[in-house]
Amino acid sequence: MPKRRYIHIGYPKCASTSIQITLLPEHPELYHVGNGWQKNNNRYIDDEVTNVAEVDMRYKREFMYDAARAKAAFEPHFEAAEADDKVKAVGLSSEFFSFTLGNEVDVVTKAKRLHAIFGDDTCIIFVFREQMSLLRSLYTELVKGGYPGTFRKFMEYTYLFQDRNWCREFCFDKMFDLYAGLFGAENVCAVPFELLKADERAFVHRICDGIGVARAELSMKELNKQGPSLGVYEQIRRFNEKFQHEFGSPFYEPFNCMRMRTYFQNELGVAVPHERATDDFIRMPVTKGAMQLQQHNPAPDIDLNFPSALVERLTALYAPSNVRLAEQTGIDLAAYGYRMA
Template structure:
């Protein structure tokens, strides 16, 4: 009976191997397992003590739509030689936090004090004290090579708040000279397209031409000046020292993520335990689904179309309501809007195979598109003069 049982098991496993082989499943599982084991090996490598007396301080200033979420969740928040304060810190917290900060005080510092508070309400000493505790903690632990933050809204202002220069000055008051500034840029035409898609996903009901017109006509109060990379580079170089401003390219990450991450690791004196991050952390709608979402936005106003007093990204700073304002809870309206927006995105996906509708129009062939490109081409030429970086030519920044 034992021999029969053994034979039956052998035949069972043999048949499974044949089935797996026939459909290519065995190869897929083998490759997945190898990749998983490689990742585990990398992350579990012994950590060597840092060579410097103090931990390096760093600020990843963005840009948005330039792999910021991928870097936050896949690199900064996972690297064991970093004390990463957020975004992307997935440690357990006592409050709802979907962007990942090490504690609620850092959350409010980065999402409120460094984004929205005017000079009359901003308390530099109080905010600096929050970070000083972590700087001291890092300096006293030789296993921490670097300590810092990542927030794509630092160098960018696309829905209200204080200007980019004020943010930079406040950050200098906290982190001080010698801090490494990591500036990840993307071809502005591609970045603006991606921003428009995000804006439609969050309720905007205008066409791409309307969006370009808004960017050009209201450049005195929107984010267009933030896309002058030469100006942002000079701003941070003046404060933190030109030698500490490190420029990286989104296009390079797409082309060779291993080399891209190695460059960041070298700047922060980290080992190469992380050589790959997922490129898509935020699920996007297709161009067809976006066309449907745009139509739904026009019929059912929400988020960006809800009115001036409605902050659309409330989910980023829950502690502001519960701790600073001492509200018992966030208003129901915020939760309703959040879930209504997501439901309309899901509906767009369901309707895509059914409706007869063209993809959303993302053409730059308009008068305002030409004006914006001329402005940014000139900025990029100056950026090339400042940095001498040949990748600006390789990735076509000089002829948008």
């Protein structure tokens, strides 16, 4: 029998960076090709895998997508895992496999492409989070990446334009159905993010059990945590209003272009465009400047209050989904504060 394969599909803001840096590359029985290869954020084992994971899988339309080339990028690593007696499973991680941002392809297309590469019995590590908490955390992450809008604007966009954004992708029962339909329900390892807060050891063990490797006794480091004060986020948001970059750029422009380095350099034969590289590197001085400004001229905490009308509408959308997910997984989601009615 071939070695077990696994794919960690996210969600974003659900300890993905900690899983990618602390757990998957550290486990002695795993051959982890990335994200988090050798405990490096946004790194994969080689350029070919990087390009498939960050460009082909996420952005390429069908006329450009080369399924044979994408699969071939992983074959040497599948073979290396088979040849290593210490390895029990080989796999990949990206929080974008359960989530669509900007001009990415649909999550259904991503899942089908992953299935064509990894095969039927692959373990799907599916970490989710109570939707209102997830939306708040996602908003502050987008602010860090250049989004200048208020939380109210963000939530209005989420609800009003759910035909093209992440709103319905947070109906977790649908994501469970998608990956269960391709890989088998018995292979979907569903883990609530809240379990990490309640019992870190149980969180790690649940993922290890899902993959089928020894239970690791690892401490999950909180790597992509919220900033020191919500006032700093308001300072960053105000910076973003003045200086457009990444999520503040026009809609048709891509985000996180440094993650597309291999596509620009190896496929197109060009350097990462200067303005896109500038977008990526401007985050650090903006955050530092916001923290310094907050010390001298404090801004109020960024407003993360949900408009009441949207809470009612989103609850009507997410509560039935949560009830069904609890039935699918056997997890008591009500105990973790999920809306169930």
